[in-house]
Amino acid sequence: MTKTPNKSTIERDVVVIGAGPAGLMAAYTLKKAGRSVAVVEARHRVGGRTWNGKVKDHAGVEHFIEIGGQWISPDQTRLIALVEELGLATFQRYREGKSVYRSPDGERHIYSGEDLPTSEKTLAESKKLIALMNQVTAEVGAQEPWAAQRAKELDEISFRSWLEQHSDDTEAIDNVSIYVASGMLTKPARTFSALQAALMAASAGSFDNLVDEDFILDRRVVGGMQSVSLELAQRIGDEDIFLGQPARTLHWATPDPSTADDLNAVPADVRNGVKNNGAAGDVLVETDDLAIKARNVVLAVPPNLYSRIQYVPPLPREQHIAHQHISMGLVIKVHAIYDRPFWREEGLSGTCFGGGHLVQELYDNTNVIATESGPQEEEYGTLVGFVSDVFAEEMWALDEESRKERILQEIASYLGEKAKEPIAFYLSDMAAEEWTRGAYATSYDLGGLSRWGHLQNQPTGPIYYACSDIAAEGYQHVDGAIRQGEKAAQRILEQA
Numbered sequence: 001m002t003k004t005p006n007k008s009t010i011e012r013d014v015v016v017i018g019a020g021p022a023g024l025m026a027a028y029t030l031k032k033a034g035r036s037v038a039v040v041e042a043r044h045r046v047g048g049r050t051w052n053g054k055v056k057d058h059a060g061v062e063h064f065i066e067i068g069g070q071w072i073s074p075d076q077t078r079l080i081a082l083v084e085e086l087g088l089a090t091f092q093r094y095r096e097g098k099s100v101y102r103s104p105d106g107e108r109h110i111y112s113g114e115d116l117p118t119s120e121k122t123l124a125e126s127k128k129l130i131a132l133m134n135q136v137t138a139e140v141g142a143q144e145p146w147a148a149q150r151a152k153e154l155d156e157i158s159f160r161s162w163l164e165q166h167s168d169d170t171e172a173i174d175n176v177s178i179y180v181a182s183g184m185l186t187k188p189a190r191t192f193s194a195l196q197a198a199l200m201a202a203s204a205g206s207f208d209n210l211v212d213e214d215f216i217l218d219r220r221v222v223g224g225m226q227s228v229s230l231e232l233a234q235r236i237g238d239e240d241i242f243l244g245q246p247a248r249t250l251h252w253a254t255p256d257p258s259t260a261d262d263l264n265a266v267p268a269d270v271r272n273g274v275k276n277n278g279a280a281g282d283v284l285v286e287t288d289d290l291a292i293k294a295r296n297v298v299l300a301v302p303p304n305l306y307s308r309i310q311y312v313p314p315l316p317r318e319q320h321i322a323h324q325h326i327s328m329g330l331v332i333k334v335h336a337i338y339d340r341p342f343w344r345e346e347g348l349s350g351t352c353f354g355g356g357h358l359v360q361e362l363y364d365n366t367n368v369i370a371t372e373s374g375p376q377e378e379e380y381g382t383l384v385g386f387v388s389d390v391f392a393e394e395m396w397a398l399d400e401e402s403r404k405e406r407i408l409q410e411i412a413s414y415l416g417e418k419a420k421e422p423i424a425f426y427l428s429d430m431a432a433e434e435w436t437r438g439a440y441a442t443s444y445d446l447g448g449l450s451r452w453g454h455l456q457n458q459p460t461g462p463i464y465y466a467c468s469d470i471a472a473e474g475y476q477h478v479d480g481a482i483r484q485g486e487k488a489a490q491r492i493l494e495q496a
């Protein structure tokens, strides 16, 4: 193993690559158990896809926004317990009043209760599809969807085609597909499988839970979800977290010369597999300024970024292939801030749905902030909306002003003309972030989950993988990231 000269060399028990919630939870757990750690992070901040941000209004006043992940649902028990342990407060999403539904013809309907105000036939078809998805979800489960009896069959059909197999009601299909496609995986329903959709639902407990916005988008952290990472980082300590240090090279095993193909001069590699996967080894992680020696690595970055690191020797061939079948979704998170939550004056909750429209979901995202007399709701009203997959591409093709105008026009078609007059407006764009490259998270292409999913949590030599995107419970969510970080740390501790 060599190292580039002029880098500071440090030694730790474990190197963690990535200071998002998964990596920080791994480091926190290891450090509590008496292990030494170094966390290297590409960005100049911790938190990854969670990010407490700001936007200025016309008068120069700064407003708090959550650029990345924010909501917690009641099934996310590991995150809830951690939030409590870290001394953070939470508050419930505002949900009083009626909701708005836009039908495919663009007409606005005001409704209350759980059922969208569609025709009786569409409602019955939607309920049928939801019941069927509940069954498939229970059958597949979150732990090993690739091992389910019908895994291959469900992975060969796109979610859209699967819905179409069971219904001919386009409005019902559009509405039911929202909950997984534009709403969660942020990919068109034709590009991922029914198995992948079932995993998404199983990771939240059931398809019924996904459909219930009051369950899935229940609470937020006062001060923002990034506070979880900031608090973890504080407990780990600045001396062990190295910001602005992308891992460039990961030396993880000594190449075995006996596997080389001398005849064709193919360099030695791990084509015949690795022995003792998970055991400690000799690891060297290099960033631009550091060389860190350790016994194990936790690779806590989203799978679409694994290949940004050079592995020495190269990763086993099945990992090379598997990683190419998992990609980021695409969604723009829209923040519109108003002088007051005007929709409440009309008895509206701010919750809006419209399958097939540019903005398919919209919520009241008014902040509750910490004050001397405890958490208090701000006087400003904030709406958060989402522009997903192909609609996001459409928006990026426009110039900034036309994009804003188009999105506000859409919000106004749910909540009235006043929606066109925000005092501040911001679009979250994680697709443009080099160290994320999309939103919210990654998922497999058609057929990928049943072929490659079994590998995603198997260690490679001394490398453990940890990320929300390869979680079972809390898949694609901060809860899943926390579970993954903790699990990787526990597995390292168990085998030592």
Ligand SMILES: Cc1cc2nc3c(=O)[nH]c(=O)nc-3n(C[C@H](O)[C@H](O)[C@H](O)COP(=O)(O)OP(=O)(O)OC[C@H]3O[C@@H](n4cnc5c(N)ncnc54)[C@H](O)[C@@H]3O)c2cc1C
Binding pocket: 017, 018, 019, 020, 021, 022, 023, 040, 041, 042, 043, 046, 047, 048, 049, 050, 067, 068, 069, 070, 071, 072, 245, 246, 247, 248, 300, 301, 302, 305, 308, 309, 333, 428, 430, 435, 436, 438, 439, 440, 441, 466, 467, 468, 469, 476, 477, 478, 479, 481
């Ligand atoms: C717009 C948006 C909205 C979301 N909404 C919600 C929500 O409401 N609720 C919810 O629970 N979840 C939500 N999520 C998802 C949630 O934010 C993620 O699931 C979570 O942050 C994943 O944590 P992680 O640690 O696994 O990965 P990340 O948060 O992506 O952290 C990975 C870290 O690795 C770093 N990194 C990458 N490559 C390298 C390298 N080579 N060397 C060093 N560091 C590297 C990155 O910079 C990053 O800091 C949302 C995400 C987005 C983008």
